[in-house]
Amino acid sequence: MLQRIYGTAFSNKKDLDNYLTQIEEAKKRDHRKIGKELELFMFHQWSPASPFFLPRGTVIYNEFLNYIREMYLKYDYQEVVTPQVFDSELFKCSGHYDNYRENMYFATPAEVDKNSPEDLKSSMVKAMNCPGHALIFGSTKHSYRDLPIRIADFGRLHRYERAGVVHGLARVRSFSQDDAHIFCRLDQIMSEIEGFMNLLNEIYKTFGFDNYTVYFSTRPEKRLGSNEIWDKAEAALEGALKKLNLKYKINAGDGAFYGPKLDVMVTDAIGRAWQLGTLQCDFNMAERFGLEYTGEDNKPHKPVVLHRAVLGSLERFFAVYVEHCAGNFPLWLSPVQVKIINITDKQASFAEELKLKLKSLGVRVEADLRNEKLGFKIREAQMQKVPYMIILGDKEVDQKTLSLRLKNGKEIKDLSIEEFINKLTIEIKTKAQLSMFN
Amino acid sequence: MSLSITLPDNSVKKFEQPITISELAASIGAGLAKSAVAGKINGEIVDIRTLIEKDSKVEIITIQNPESVKVIRHSAAHIMAQAIQKLWPEVKITIGPVIDNGFFYDLDSPRTFVPEDLEKIESQMQKIAEADYEIKKEIWPVNKAIETFKKMGERFKVEIIEDLVKKENVKEVSIYHQGDWFDLCRGPHVPRTSFLKAFKLTSIAGAYWRRR
Numbered sequence: 082m083l084q085r086i087y088g089t090a091f092s093n094k095k096d097l098d099n100y101l102t103q104i105e106e107a108k109k110r111d112h113r114k115i116g117k118e119l120e121l122f123m124f125h126q127w128s129p130a131s132p133f134f135l136p137r138g139t140v141i142y143n144e145f146l147n148y149i150r151e152m153y154l155k156y157d158y159q160e161v162v163t164p165q166v167f168d169s170e171l172f173k174c175s176g177h178y179d180n181y182r183e184n185m186y187f188a189t190p191a192e193v194d195k196n197s198p199e200d201l202k203s204s205m206v207k208a209m210n211c212p213g214h215a216l217i218f219g220s221t222k223h224s225y226r227d228l229p230i231r232i233a234d235f236g237r238l239h240r241y242e243r244a245g246v247v248h249g250l251a252r253v254r255s256f257s258q259d260d261a262h263i264f265c266r267l268d269q270i271m272s273e274i275e276g277f278m279n280l281l282n283e284i285y286k287t288f289g290f291d292n293y294t295v296y297f298s299t300r301p302e303k304r305l306g307s308n309e310i311w312d313k314a315e316a317a318l319e320g321a322l323k324k325l326n327l328k329y330k331i332n333a334g335d336g337a338f339y340g341p342k343l344d345v346m347v348t349d350a351i352g353r354a355w356q357l358g359t360l361q362c363d364f365n366m367a368e369r370f371g372l373e374y375t376g377e378d379n380k381p382h383k384p385v386v387l388h389r390a391v392l393g394s395l396e397r398f399f400a401v402y403v404e405h406c407a408g409n410f411p412l413w414l415s416p417v418q419v420k421i422i423n424i425t426d427k428q429a430s431f432a433e434e435l436k437l438k439l440k441s442l443g444v445r446v447e448a449d450l451r452n453e454k455l456g457f458k459i460r461e462a463q464m465q466k467v468p469y470m471i472i473l474g475d476k477e478v479d480q481k482t483l484s485l486r487l488k489n490g491k492e493i494k495d496l497s498i499e500e501f502i503n504k505l506t507i508e509i510k511t512k513a514q515l516s517m518f519n
Numbered sequence: 520m521s522l523s524i525t526l527p528d529n530s531v532k533k534f535e536q537p538i539t540i541s542e543l544a545a546s547i548g549a550g551l552a553k554s555a556v557a558g559k560i561n562g563e564i565v566d567i568r569t570l571i572e573k574d575s576k577v578e579i580i581t582i583q584n585p586e587s588v589k590v591i592r593h594s595a596a597h598i599m600a601q602a603i604q605k606l607w608p609e610v611k612i613t614i615g616p617v618i619d620n621g622f623f624y625d626l627d628s629p630r631t632f633v634p635e636d637l638e639k640i641e642s643q644m645q646k647i648a649e650a651d652y653e654i655k656k657e658i659w660p661v662n663k664a665i666e667t668f669k670k671m672g673e674r675f676k677v678e679i680i681e682d683l684v685k686k687e688n689v690k691e692v693s694i695y696h697q698g699d700w701f702d703l704c705r706g707p708h709v710p711r712t713s714f715l716k717a718f719k720l721t722s723i724a725g726a727y728w729r730r731r
Contacts, residue, residue: 082725082726082727083613083625083626083627083725083726083727083728084625084626084627084628084631084632084723084724084725084726085623085624085625085626085723085724085725085726086599086603086623086624086626086632086637086640086720086722086723087621087622087623087720087721087722087723087724088595088596088599088621088622088623088718088719088720088721089592089595089620089621089622089718089719089721090588090591090592090595090621090622090715090717090718090719091588091591091717091718092556092582092583092587092588092591092716092717093582093716093717094716094717096588096717097717097718097719100620101719104721
């Protein structure tokens, strides 16, 4: 057995110090540590590398989904729910059986109905949604006027990853994506990219990722499709980036063999870069699945498929976001938004009343009415990073006012219930990153 | 003969005979020569003392260039190994590559390193940096290299060279010297140990020799 000593070096002291601070900061923000402290998720050896989101983590996970669904409504996507297990013929057709099989799970029932020939075939758990979406597109006739069709799916995906490469939520075997496939005409690529980039920009802004860089990967040596198609697609991608005035870098020759792509890297609060968004043109899928639409010329044409995601794997995004905000979630994402704390039993019924009122407005509220010292209850709420604590004493009950305590320790006295509710609901609704009471 | 060197701004400099990267830097400016860490000949990173023998595209990598960091880290790994062998001569060295965000060196030591040792090693490294040794490359025939490392008991180095002979039919190897210490290495390295100005040892872990 050898011993390994790690070190680092930079060309100047300033760069070294910045790096060391970033490492220290990253340790404090490690999503595995925060996930445990805030009871967001857990793992178990009986389903390795597959997260269990606990009630508090699930609140956040579902808020992500709700928000993305809101955006789908705004940007004209249609969500679908598709099967988990498919006949392996599907993945033979898509090419994943030949090229991706080692990362996929096979799922054959222990006992099958011998009279049902379908049940005897080998089945696989899906590792991606696209083949299922191709089946949906192919199930009906389409005219050029129907395009684009944007199909979104939060389907759970399973990919086998070797034990050595998994790391908390950052790389897992069971996950779902904000995945969608756009079936469009070649002449629609540019406007679709534009729409996608606008959607991405809006979502990243909401999460406070104000800095991002787009990487544009162009045609590789070995590729499918004519030069004419590549010329058009690349020009459309680049044209959209230019039109939107976005900074981008070109990775020449780095595209997939079936089409050019865009990757989006965001910079988090401590300066680390993460790849989140992606948009990939696919000239191959229509061919493999025999997909077509009827053009203006009344002839069949192959649609271009755009695979796209803004957040990517939601599990991985969860990890990135926890580390970005260091567990200090904005109000709209906080598992518990308000904690009501009474000083003595005398305020218990007022506390219950207030709790019901906030609940009826859709606020996630808890009342801590335990017979514990006030300081203890406040400290506990602070550890849980609850944004707002309402402290109730005799004075508050008499005057029907609130005494509000922020998690940073700031206190606001004699706050009217109406003002509190008003600001609170606006802060939730607008998905504000900063407190309205700060 | 005449040699034409194309610089990154596409200007061309002509010379009558082959010159080194550092001579090229000096011909452009004294400041550039002083801050040059390495060079790039037709895209390949090389030592500053490398001779440019034919018409090439050449770039001088200064301390301000982000690419200099890799070279500095590689030299830092050597300086760390030198410091460790100065403190504990019984330690045998294996390989010390550059990785993302830093470097490591795998060592065979009878004694288990503890976190407190890192500071000790760092201050020894500081001394080596301050001594400002020249880092020089020499080409040795494999026989000389094998014999020398055998005598020193550096069995891992012997194994590496024997492997190079077997797999790549190598006839000679490059050895990098700094002060009285040297290591088998492909390079490139910074020209002097004083280029190591900002470093930190971060952790200790276990490792296997060639995954055995």
